[in-house]
Amino acid sequence: MKLENTGIEDMVIDVKPLNHLMGKHAFILGEHWDYERVTYDYKIGSKEKNITYYIRIQGYALEGDVDRGNAVIKLLTPLLGKHYYPHGVEYGEEENFPENLVERANKIVIKAREELEAYKK
Incomplete structure (x- = not known):
């Protein structure tokens, strides 16, 4: 599901402060990066069996290379996903998420966005 209206979507920021601040907020730079893209994941545990x-x-x-550390990154709308062991993560709109989880996820993204604001272009 999309976490809309967090203020992080469409933010433009240099990759070096972005990597630092996302790490500070427990977002892990995934192995899904390449020269042009980055992916940050934040893991939220669950009491549900085999669900994360x-x-x-x-x-x-928008310019530069991620691997060289000179990229200017445009962020997309954050997603909330549910991992089903052993199949993988589903981000579809048909997934059901507890309301308190959605609120918590929004707060986590907004807190990170507030600190990123100082570095946006």
């Missing part, structure tokens, strides 16, 4: 939730924030380079 993830917040995913993706971005792409």
